[in-house]
Amino acid sequence: MNSVILQIATRYLKVLFLSFACIAVIRGHNYPGGGFIGGLLAALYIVYSSLAFSVQQIRRQLKVKPQYYIGLGLLCALLSFMPSLVSGAPLMKGIWFTIDSSIIGKIKLGSPLLFDFGVFFTVMGVTLLFLFTLSNHK
Amino acid sequence: MILILILYLVLALALFLIPKKLSKGIPFPLAFMQLVFFVFFISQLSLVETEKARIISIEWIPYLGLNLEFTLDGLSMIFVLLITFIGFLVFIYAQVYMKSYAGTTRFYFYLLLFSGSMLGLVLSTNFIQLFIFWELTSVLSFLLISFFNEKEKARKAAFQSLFVTGFGGLCLFVAVLLIGSIVDSYMFSDWLDKAHVIKSDPRYLPALIFVLIGIFTKSAQFPFHFWLPWAMQAPTPVSAYLHSATMVKAGVFLLARLYPVLGGTIEWDYIVTFIGALTMLVGSYLSITQVDFKLVLAYTTISALGILTMLFGIDTKLSVKAALVFLFVHAFYKAALFMLAGYISKQTGTRLIPKLGGLMKFTPWGFVIALISLLSMAGIPPMLGFIGKELIYEAKFDSPWMSSILIFLGVTSNVFMVAVSFLLLSKVFLGQSKTSIKSHNTKYKLLLFSPGILAFLSLGLGIFPDMLTPIIEPALNVIHSGNFQIKLKLWHGFNQILLLSMITALLGLLLFIILNRYKSVIKVWNRINSQIFSISFTNVFFKGLDRFISFSGKNTRLIQHGYNRYYIITIILYTSLLLILQLYLTRGWEIGLTFNLKPFYISGLAVVIAMSVFFSVFSKNIIFTISAMAVTGYGISLIYLYYSAVDLAITQIIVETLMVVMFVLVLQGLPKFASLSSRMAKIRDGVISLVFGTIMTIVTLKAITVDFNTSISGYFVDYSYLKAYGKNVVNVILVDFRALDTLGEITVLSIAALGVYSLLNKRK
Numbered sequence: 001m002n003s004v005i006l007q008i009a010t011r012y013l014k015v016l017f018l019s020f021a022c023i024a025v026i027r028g029h030n031y032p033g034g035g036f037i038g039g040l041l042a043a044l045y046i047v048y049s050s051l052a053f054s055v056q057q058i059r060r061q062l063k064v065k066p067q068y069y070i071g072l073g074l075l076c077a078l079l080s081f082m083p084s085l086v087s088g089a090p091l092m093k094g095i096w097f098t099i100d101s102s103i104i105g106k107i108k109l110g111s112p113l114l115f116d117f118g119v120f121f122t123v124m125g126v127t128l129l130f131l132f133t134l135s136n137h138k
Numbered sequence: 139m140i141l142i143l144i145l146y147l148v149l150a151l152a153l154f155l156i157p158k159k160l161s162k163g164i165p166f167p168l169a170f171m172q173l174v175f176f177v178f179f180i181s182q183l184s185l186v187e188t189e190k191a192r193i194i195s196i197e198w199i200p201y202l203g204l205n206l207e208f209t210l211d212g213l214s215m216i217f218v219l220l221i222t223f224i225g226f227l228v229f230i231y232a233q234v235y236m237k238s239y240a241g242t243t244r245f246y247f248y249l250l251l252f253s254g255s256m257l258g259l260v261l262s263t264n265f266i267q268l269f270i271f272w273e274l275t276s277v278l279s280f281l282l283i284s285f286f287n288e289k290e291k292a293r294k295a296a297f298q299s300l301f302v303t304g305f306g307g308l309c310l311f312v313a314v315l316l317i318g319s320i321v322d323s324y325m326f327s328d329w330l331d332k333a334h335v336i337k338s339d340p341r342y343l344p345a346l347i348f349v350l351i352g353i354f355t356k357s358a359q360f361p362f363h364f365w366l367p368w369a370m371q372a373p374t375p376v377s378a379y380l381h382s383a384t385m386v387k388a389g390v391f392l393l394a395r396l397y398p399v400l401g402g403t404i405e406w407d408y409i410v411t412f413i414g415a416l417t418m419l420v421g422s423y424l425s426i427t428q429v430d431f432k433l434v435l436a437y438t439t440i441s442a443l444g445i446l447t448m449l450f451g452i453d454t455k456l457s458v459k460a461a462l463v464f465l466f467v468h469a470f471y472k473a474a475l476f477m478l479a480g481y482i483s484k485q486t487g488t489r490l491i492p493k494l495g496g497l498m499k500f501t502p503w504g505f506v507i508a509l510i511s512l513l514s515m516a517g518i519p520p521m522l523g524f525i526g527k528e529l530i531y532e533a534k535f536d537s538p539w540m541s542s543i544l545i546f547l548g549v550t551s552n553v554f555m556v557a558v559s560f561l562l563l564s565k566v567f568l569g570q571s572k573t574s575i576k577s578h579n580t581k582y583k584l585l586l587f588s589p590g591i592l593a594f595l596s597l598g599l600g601i602f603p604d605m606l607t608p609i610i611e612p613a614l615n616v617i618h619s620g621n622f623q624i625k626l627k628l629w630h631g632f633n634q635i636l637l638l639s640m641i642t643a644l645l646g647l648l649l650f651i652i653l654n655r656y657k658s659v660i661k662v663w664n665r666i667n668s669q670i671f672s673i674s675f676t677n678v679f680f681k682g683l684d685r686f687i688s689f690s691g692k693n694t695r696l697i698q699h700g701y702n703r704y705y706i707i708t709i710i711l712y713t714s715l716l717l718i719l720q721l722y723l724t725r726g727w728e729i730g731l732t733f734n735l736k737p738f739y740i741s742g743l744a745v746v747i748a749m750s751v752f753f754s755v756f757s758k759n760i761i762f763t764i765s766a767m768a769v770t771g772y773g774i775s776l777i778y779l780y781y782s783a784v785d786l787a788i789t790q791i792i793v794e795t796l797m798v799v800m801f802v803l804v805l806q807g808l809p810k811f812a813s814l815s816s817r818m819a820k821i822r823d824g825v826i827s828l829v830f831g832t833i834m835t836i837v838t839l840k841a842i843t844v845d846f847n848t849s850i851s852g853y854f855v856d857y858s859y860l861k862a863y864g865k866n867v868v869n870v871i872l873v874d875f876r877a878l879d880t881l882g883e884i885t886v887l888s889i890a891a892l893g894v895y896s897l898l899n900k901r902k
Contacts, residue, residue, distance in 0.1 A: 044792060123887070130800065
């Protein structure tokens with residue numbers, strides 16, 4: 001497919017897609033969203049842009065191999081165990097703390113959020129790996 | 139104690155951090171460390187004497203009532219001292235011996251781990267824990283035998299030893315579980331308290347047999363002895379350490395450990411004595427005709443292990459005492475001889491006895507060491523071996539049953555031992571030198587240090603045997619719970635035992651002279667042997683293994699045929715069958731469901747979904763099929779939305795979109811649907827799908843009416859915000875309440891992705 005409209009649109013959609021994916025992860029704890037949805041959204045953006053250009057081109061533009069995203073995701077998920085291990089709580093108990101900033105208001109950070117990012121990266125990496133491998137195989 | 143064990147592990151791992159350049163110097167510090175441990179344990183000796191035992195217990199799996207328990211008592215002390223002391227000597231020996239080989243770091247890694255796990259084995263009084271160390275020693279023995287892994291023979295030997303000892307290990311585990319189920323504990327102290335309960339239980343006999351199989355495989359008792367000669371493929375330090383002084387004695391150790399628990403019954407006495415005596419005889423008999431120096435030693439080791447086993451079977455105080463003394467006797471002379479064999483093969487390049495000769499001129503010190511050790515092996519005064527043999531004869535005289543038969547067998551076996559000792563001495567060290575040692579290598583001089591010390595001990599302790607009593611006394615008291623005083627003397631006075639010793643020595647000498655004078659005797663003997671032992675155990679083992687492998691190959695090809703369609707059919711049919719059975723058993727087809735009308739847009743949606751499914755099945759165009767499937771998915775996500783499952787709906791929509799895009803990307807290059815399946819296959823597939831679909835529909839409908847336990851979802855809803863600070867229950871379940879599941883899922887996803895990646899890239 002070689003549509004100029006689609007190609008230019010992806011450029012602008014990039015910000016929208018990726019920020020939306022991030023927001024989906026962060027707000028996931030309280031509202032619909034979460035790491036899985038976020039990861040799929042991010043992957044969706046790359047799939048769209050590879051429709052607009054070509055898979056090979058996108059693959060070249062993407063500096064990081066999808067395998068590394070998978071590794072990063074699993075690492076995040078594992079690291080999210082650490083707080084509960086260190087504090088002696090049952091494994092994977094969510095540990096939260098709140099940052100009180102005057103600008104945006106209260107921000108809650110916790111190990112489940114890190115875990116969710118782990119899910120995010122893994123899902124994105126897996127999807128991309130599927131995509132690249134399958135399209136490469138032709 | 140535990141600190142020492144941990145130190146072994148840490149140091150072993152740390153070996154890999156040492157740069158290549160320095161790696162040649164590894165063994166000296168390690169040997170020194172072993173010596174320090176040896177001294178440490180020696181200093182604990184008086185404690186063991188007075189306090190009986192030092193027990194360290196750590197909580198391990200509390201809800202199973204399992205504690206890690208390390209006990210230093212008289213019995214473990216003997217073995218601990220042997221392991222650390224011989225370990226010290228072996229490391230010094232290996233420093234020179236292993237210099238010219240590659241991969242020495244790996245070697246020391248294994249060897250150090252072995253020392254540690256052997257220590258762990260003898261210190262354990264929790265039997266589950268003991269089993270773990272037991273298996274560790276088997277595995278490390280496997281790794282060490284196969285150290286020269288470029289040689290096929292070494293690999294085979296290693297595999298064989300692992301197979302045999304691993305089989306024994308499993309038997310031991312069964313026995314541990316059996317006894318554990320009798321007394322409901324895995325602690326040695328509990329077993330000891332309830333020894334009479336165990337002995338009167340109907341499970342006693344099977345447990346005993348399994349324990350003994352474990353012990354006999356480890357200690358190379360007949361008919362499991364065949365792996366030990368093969369294990370001589372290992373580097374010589376390993377043969378000296380594992381396969382003569384320590385690992386093969388693990389079985390003897392367990393015999394001694396379990397003696398108060400399982401011993402003293404008729405079954406124990408008969409089986410252990412019989413197998414031990416048989417092994418003793420077979421080992422010494424077969425050793426005579428061997429031509430490889432190390433193989434001679436291997437067979438005499440088997441014989442010695444047989445003696446030890448037999449002594450625990452005779453089941454008297456004297457026999458146990460004899461066994462404990464003989465443990466030292468054998469460790470000293472056999473390790474020394476192994477090291478000497480290694481030294482000789484380094485110097486001359488061969489271990490075959492017919493090629494050796496007249497080495498006395500080249501290595502006078504080697505000759506002295508060999509002389510002392512071999513005399514000790516033959517049981518000639520004033521060596522320690524003499525005392526050991528005297529005690530054994532005494533124990534046999536004292537045996538409450540079969541005394542005369544045992545004495546006869548013992549004398550026969552010892553005659554062979556004496557003959558072998560003299561044969562080795564004369565053929566290797568005396569007579570004409572057949573191989574010229576090209577350059578008189580002084581760099582191997584240090585190899586004589588360790589066997590020298592051992593030989594010195596064989597002689598020195600023979601003259602002053604009382605130095606061994608503080609070590610042996612506590613062990614005897616542990617095995618035969620009581621308080622005994624023992625005395626060891628070189629000179630027992632002139633009695634029938636001494637007479638027996640003299641007869642043995644004379645007969646052995648006679649046999650040696652015959653064998654030495656008439657060379658043809660050995661050849662004839664060999665021929666007879668090959669007739670009698672035409673069924674070589676090793677051959678049987680490997681043939682059986684080949685059969686087994688080809689059988690499992692056929693089996694695998696039958697089940698794992700590689701046709702994806704048949705896999706799927708099998709899975710679906712089997713699942714359907716199970717579901718039908720369950721539905722039939724629970725009268726599950728009766729669904730008391732009342733259909734209530736949903737709003738028209740939902741009903742309409744259902745119709746659209748059904749239509750698109752129909753379309754996707756019968757479409758001729760791949761793009762149409764994909765689109766129709768997408769319509770199904772989107773429709774379902776709308777239904778999710780109707781039931782306010784927002785997360786599910788979003789996920790479903792995104793997944794559908796991704797799938798369509800990916801399918802289009804991947805499949806647009808494919809041709810139109812071709813009909814490759816025959817009519818029959820189509821009908822078959824259709825029937826299978828219809829059956830499965832129908833059953834799944836029934837199950838789904840059933841699921842609505844079944845009352846689930848609502849407490850869980852209620853709990854999640856109630857505590858989602860209170861405990862996990864999240865308002866989105868689905869997400870909280872995913873990342874907090876059930877985070878471990880999610881972790882598993884993403885791991886599976888990753889593995890699947892990597893699988894796709896590697897499979898598809900392979901075909902390039």
